[in-house]
Amino acid sequence: GQQVMQIPQYQHVQEGEDFTTYCNSSTTLSNIQWYKQRPGGHPVFLIQLVKSGEVKKQKRLTFQFGEAKKNSSLHITATQTTDVGTYFCAGFTGTASKLTFGTGTRLQVTL
C-alpha cells in the first residue's frame, strides 16, 4: 500500500532559525496537502498543492511539490514560538477517495 514518510520526526530550533520538513511518498500523488496540529489539538488544514513543481507561500511558510509528484517540503523562515506543533503532509493517489497521512514532524521552538 501507499506509504508517506516524513523527515525529520522531531526538530528543536531556537526562535528565529529556519525549519524544513520533507515528505516522501512511495507512489505518485495526485495532490498533496499540509496540516498543522498544535499540542493537544486537532489537525488543521494549511494548504493544498496540485501541480508538478508547484510552489506556494503563506507569509513565512513555503510549500513545494516535487516535479515527479512523489515528494514535498515545507519550509518555515524565522520560526516563532507560535509555529510549535506537528506538521503532517497528506496525499491522494489515483482514484482512492482517501487521504493518506505522513508520519509527521514535531517542531519545538524555544526562545
Place this chain on the structure above:
Amino acid sequence: DAGITQSPRHKVTETGTPVTLRCHQTENHRYMYWYRQDPGHGLRLIHYSYGVKDTDKGEVSDGYSVSRSKTEDFLLTLESATSSQTSVYFCAIGAALLAGELFFGEGSRLTVL
C-alpha cells in the same frame, strides 16, 4: 471551525467491552473518515464513508466497524475493545473527492484497560 463534533471526548473502558464513538457534522459533507493517532504512526485511516450506507476500509480496519445511516452521523464501533486500541480517534469530513481540505473533530481519547 467546521461544524463537527465527536462524542465522547474521553472514555476509559475495560478489555472486551463494546465501545461506540460518534461523529456528527452539520456541514452536509459527503465524505467522512475515522483516523486513529498514535505516537510514531501519525494519522492512520480506519474506515471512511462516501455516502449514506456507503463505507470502505482503511489501512487499520481490523477490530473496527462503522455505520452511516444519515449524512450527518458516522459511528465507529469497537465490538470488543483491546488494549491495542487505546488511542486518540479523530473524525474528519470533506466535501470533495480527491481534493479539498478535511475538517477534523476535536478527537476522542480512548483508554482500554
